[in-house]
Amino acid sequence: MPQKRHSLFMPLIFVGGLIFGFGLGFSHMARPEVVLHFLQFADFGLVFVMGGAAVVSGIAFAVTPRLSDRAPLTGKLYGRRLKSFDRNVLIGGGIFGVGWGLSGICPGAAYASLGVGNVTILWALAGMFVGAYLQGYWRSHRSDAERAAVGAD
Amino acid sequence: MVTEFIDPTLYESLFPAGISRYAVGGLLVGLGAVVIYLGTGIAAGASTFLESTLSYVSDQSRFQRYRSSRDWRIVFTFGIIAGAALYAVTFQSGLLSSGLYQPGTTGETRDIAGVTIWLTDVQPWRLFLGGILVGIGTRIGKGCTSGHGVCGVGSASKTSIVGVITFLVVAIGTAQIVLALGVSP
DSSP states (O other): OOOOOOTTHHHHHHHHHHHHHHHHHHTTTTSHHHHHHHHTTSOTTHHHHHHHHHHHHHHHHHHHHHHOSBOTTTOOBOOOOOOOOOHHHHHHHHHHHHHHHHHOOOHHHHHHHHHTTOGGGHHHHHHHHHHHHHHHHHHHHHHHHHHHHHHHO | OGGGTSOHHHHHHHOTTOSHHHHHHHHHHHHHHHHHHHHHOOOOOSTHHHHHHHTTTOOOHHHHTTGGGHHHHHHHHHHHHHHHHHHIIIIITTSSOOTTOOOOOSSEEEEETTEEEEEOOSOHHHHHHHHHHHHHHHHHTTOOTTIIIIIIHHTTOHHHHHHHHHHHHHHHHHHHHHHHTTOOO
C-alpha cells in the first residue's frame, strides 16, 4: 500500500476526529451514566445524538455522489457504507448490545471519554482490545484452517 | 419549541436534561464524519481502530487485513480524544457557556489547574467486562454505533439498520436487567 497520500489527508482526518470527539463530549455520550440512563428509559435525549448524526451523514451520503464522482484527497469513488448481511450481524450485534448495556460505553465514546479526563475508562478500552484480539485470534485461525482444508482438495 | 407541542410534564420526564446538548452534539458527530467523507470518500467507524492497531503487535491475518488503514485510524482516534479534551477545557470547565449546553449531574468532577475533568462512577468490572463484549461484538457484527449507527444508517444500509436495532434492543434489555438486579453504579 505505501502509495503517497495527499498532504492534507492526515490533517483532514484529524480535524474530522476533532469535531466528532467534541460532539461526543458536548452531547455527554462520552459519559457511561448518560448512556445507561437512556437505555434504562430515564432520559431519552440520546436519541437526538444518534439521530442527529445519522441525518447529517445521510444528507451528505445522498447528495455528494450526485455532485462529484471522486473524493479530492484520495480519488476514491463516493459511495455509501454498505455491508453484506449475514448471521454475524445479529450475533455480533447481540454481543455488542450486552456489553454496551452492561458498561454504557461504545468505542468512539470511550476514546472521547478519555479526552474529557475519565481515566477510569481505560478499563473499558483495555477490555475492548482484549475482546477484539480474542475474536481476531479465533477468526484468523478458523479461516486459516478453512483455507488449508480447501487447499487439501 | 418542542415543549409547546407536548405536555410539559411529559417532556420533563422524557428529557430531564432538555434536548439541545444532545442534538447539537449529534450534529457535530455527524459533521465530523461528513468532513472525512467529503475529503476522502471514507465512511469512518470507530471500532476498526481496535483491530487495525492490533496489527502492529500481532501477525494474525484478521488484523493484518487492516494494515493499510492503521496509521490514519490512529490519527482519527487521537482527533476524537483531542476534540473531547477541547470540550473539557471549554464547556465542561465553564470557560464557555451556551443556552444550548446543559451541564450534567452524573459522575464526579475534579478541578485540576483550572480544567474540570470528569470521572465515571460506573464500576471498573462493568467497564472491563462490557469492554470485552463490545470488542468482540462490534468486530464480529461489522460495526459499532458510529460505523453502523451514523455512517451505515446514513447510507440507508439495511444491514446497518438491522445491526443497530439488534444492539439497541439487546442493550436496553441488558441495562434493564442490570438495573433490576440493583447493580449501581
